[in-house]
Amino acid sequence: MPLATVYSRAKLGVNAPLVTVEVHLSGGLPAFNIVGLPEATVRESRDRVRSALINSRFEFPVSRITVNLAPADLPKEGGRFDLPIAIGILLASGQVPAAPLEHIELIGELGLSGELRAVDAALPAAIQASAAGHILILPSANTGLASIVDDTGVREAESLLAVAAHLHGQQALPFAGAGVEPIDENNYPDLSDVKGQAGAKRALEIAAAGGHSLLLSGPPGTGKTLLANRLLGILPPLTEAERLDIATVQSVAGQPLRLHRPFRSPHHTASAAALVGGGSYPRPGEISLAHNGILFLDELPEYPRKVLEVLREPMESGEVIISRAAQQLTFPAKFQLVAAMNPCPCGYDGDENKDCRCTPDQIQRYRSKLSGPLLDRIDLRITVPRLPPGVLQESAKAESSAVVRERVCAARDRQERRGPNINARLSADEVATFCALDTASKQFMLRAEQKLGLSARAHHRLVKIARTIADLAGDKDISLGHLQEAMIYRGEL
Incomplete structure (x- = not known):
């Protein structure tokens, strides 16, 4: 048959819209054209597909090949369409049967040898293929991520030859294995490592129980970063829905799967686009990668003010909307902001043991980097003072994260019984x-x-x-x- 139709999935934010790959073989001078708003990487698939077919011992048709990626107004990016294009050519040239492809979707980048390589945004494709009642064939490198969704019918393939053998009914592709490492909720820095600072620990517990944002201010070396790094250990375990949301964002960002609460700590030289996300083909930024987790901004006033201001809307709405001329994408961003700062540029304003060398104008300029609207959105704002002499030498063991987590989980249970939102939201x-x-x-x-x-x-x-x-x-x-x-x-x- 000179015309073949194969199904695939595009990448559009955290969604994966269906793409119909149509392949037509016709007479005339040999040519290979791809239409349907493909970007450069998709157009380059012509050479990858040709070499993969030849090196896999298939016959590459000496015909005029036209590939249409529908819908035509949806931008197509990446190498994810290599596999469906190759299978479409084999189907149009009669080298694989058409019957099994009616309820199959394919995604994968091809190497020149015919091997399949990983693509990003595999999880959204698996979720939506499952909702459509289709089987999704993915590269083996992706299935550890995609298979966290139950009953998706995800199958894994190592090469183009393996996919062809499956379609011929010669050797069925295996279903995707779990591929997810067990989660150790106790493998976090423990709160008992922090000596003293009872007020800061109490604020940390309140922040964990209600999902509140937190600003820690104090002289250098008082334990602000130490406290922030121990917040993960007292947060309640993730729900299955939260795990799925986290994995979806990681999949879209092309990051390895880590099914625990994210803790993102970007450097203060990060740009506004790095925090929010963006690009010609928008990708999630740090605040989306911190979804259902913690965004820790150390040395808060060192960030440019225009960078900090981009946090204001996501802190209220829990999402980021990135607008481009041709499309508008929404990324989830329900993060818990934890920030740390010194009281002044030298760090010792108000410290009884060291004199501050900053002028009033320097202190004012330093603190004015944090706007009133941003500070108003931070729930808890506390001072972490210098410890009295001798506290660090005390042998008494402080309260552990496990004990605090029990109280936090009990408080979260009360909130869940009242309604769907935690107190901060x-x-x-x-x-x-x-x-x-x-x-x-x-x-x-x-x-x-x-x-x-x-x-x-x-x-x-x-x-x-x-x-x-x-x-x-x-x-x-x-x-x-x-x-x-x-x-x-x-x-x-």
């Missing part, structure tokens, strides 16, 4: 429903608003922090004590 209606204040608490908040000039956002965030403190204590209602503690850790008192 409660909407205004949910705050009114789940965070009602008694008369004393309302009067306290009224005085705070009058004295401190709290914004509406600050008011809601204070109430949500108090709700988390009440959940940690096992209390059904928010009391005045919970609200006062929230005010302290918010940095308003």
Whole structure:
């Protein structure tokens, strides 16, 4: 048959829209043309496919070959269409049967020898192929990622020859194995390593229990980074839905699979595009790679202000929308922001043991890199002071991460029973429903608003922090004590 149709999947953000690969063989001078908005890598597949077919001992048709990637207005990128194009040519030239291909989708980059190489965004393709009731054939290097989805019908192939043998019914391709290493939730730095800093540890526990953002400020060497690195160890285990979301973003970014909460710590020289994502063919940035995990920004004022400002919208919405002339892509970005900073350029402003060498103007310029709207979106803002002499030599063992995690998990359970959102992401209606204040608490908040000039956002965030403190204590209602503690850790008192 001179016309063949094969199915594949494109890459569009975290989605994988269906692509119909049509191959037509006609008379005339030999030529090989690919149409359907292919970018340079897709156009180069002509040479890869030709060599792969010849080296796999197939006959390359001496015909005018036209390949159409439909829909024509969807941009096509990468080498993922090599395998479906090659199979389409074999089908059009009668070298493989057509019947098995009706419910099969193919993705894979071909080497010149006919071997299959890994492609990115395999997981979204596996999910959507499963939803369509199709079997997806992927390179073996991808199946460890794609097979975390149950019952997807993902099969793995080492080469073009193996795919052809499967279609001929000679040797069936194996279903994808699990390919996922067991997860050790206890293999994180332990909180017991941190000596002293009871207030900072309490703030860390509140942040973990409610998913709140956290800013740690203090002189150099007081343990800010040490504390931030131990937040992962007290967070509750991931749900299956969260694991799938994390794996999807990793797959789209072309990163190896790590099914635990991500901890991203970009350097302060990172650009705004590196944080948000982007490019001609948009890819997820650091805040999307930190989805369902932690984004740690050390030395926060050292980041350019325009870079920090891009965090404001994702912190509220939990997603990043990247607009281009031809398309608009959405990446998930429900991250927990943890940041650390010094109080001034030299680091010793307010330190009793060392004198600050900074002028008031230098301190003002340093702190002004953090805008008011950004600081207003950070729930907990605490100071990590220098430890008193002798604390580091104490032999008493501090509370371990496992003990704190039990309290955090209990608080999260209470939140899950109330509704789908953790406290940090409660909407205004949910705050009114789940965070009602008694008369004393309302009067306290009224005085705070009058004295401190709290914004509406600050008011809601204070109430949500108090709700988390009440959940940690096992209390059904928010009391005045919970609200006062929230005010302290918010940095308003």
